[in-house]
Amino acid sequence: MSLSEVSAVAPDDDAVWKPLPNAARRINQILEKPRKVYVTRKVHFNAAHRLFNPTFTDEQNCDVYDICNNFYGHGHNYDLEVTLAGIVNKDTGYLFDLKILKKLLEEEILSKVDHKHLNFDVEMFKDTVPTAEVIAVVFWDVIDRKLKTLNLEGVELYEVRVFESERNFVVYRGE
Numbered sequence: 001m002s003l004s005e006v007s008a009v010a011p012d013d014d015a016v017w018k019p020l021p022n023a024a025r026r027i028n029q030i031l032e033k034p035r036k037v038y039v040t041r042k043v044h045f046n047a048a049h050r051l052f053n054p055t056f057t058d059e060q061n062c063d064v065y066d067i068c069n070n071f072y073g074h075g076h077n078y079d080l081e082v083t084l085a086g087i088v089n090k091d092t093g094y095l096f097d098l099k100i101l102k103k104l105l106e107e108e109i110l111s112k113v114d115h116k117h118l119n120f121d122v123e124m125f126k127d128t129v130p131t132a133e134v135i136a137v138v139f140w141d142v143i144d145r146k147l148k149t150l151n152l153e154g155v156e157l158y159e160v161r162v163f164e165s166e167r168n169f170v171v172y173r174g175e
């Protein structure tokens with residue numbers, strides 16, 4: 001808008017939106033129709049892994065895992081995105097309190113995997129080959145189990161995404 005278009009005159013009284021008295025207001029009327037939303041929390045952790053299947057021969061491991069079969073493993077800067085889905089609560093305007101998911105991820109995931117060697121230090125990866133695919137599936141089970149104990153009515157785990165690098169990530173939806 002150029003300065004010349006700015007009106008110096010106060011707007012007409014009828015043109016200004018005015019709330020009704022609180023008792024007469026209907027808040028979040030837009031949510032009277034159920035609206036399904038997807039809410040995501042993103043967290044970051046660093047961890048090492050060795051991609052190695054102990055039931056394969058050394059040659060098979062080299063063929064399948066290539067550089068990921070370095071004897072002592074190697075590290076990644078992982079990102080994890082966890083998405084919950086459900087109908088927005090009409091009164092609060094929330095799907096759920098994101099602080100709950102933040103705490104759950106800190107306690108159930110980050111405290112156990114951050115700066116750890118997934119093959120040796122982390123019980124949830126015991127007897128697995130911790131590829132991004134397996135990490136996504138293991139995390140799903142841990143998060144889903146914990147969520148169910150919280151009884152967040154109408155809220156379900158929708159998706160887990162594990163980024164092993166900026167360009168490579170795995171999506172798991174519990175199927």
Ligand SMILES: [Zn+2]
Pocket residue numbers: 049051068074076
């Ligand atoms: Zn790797």
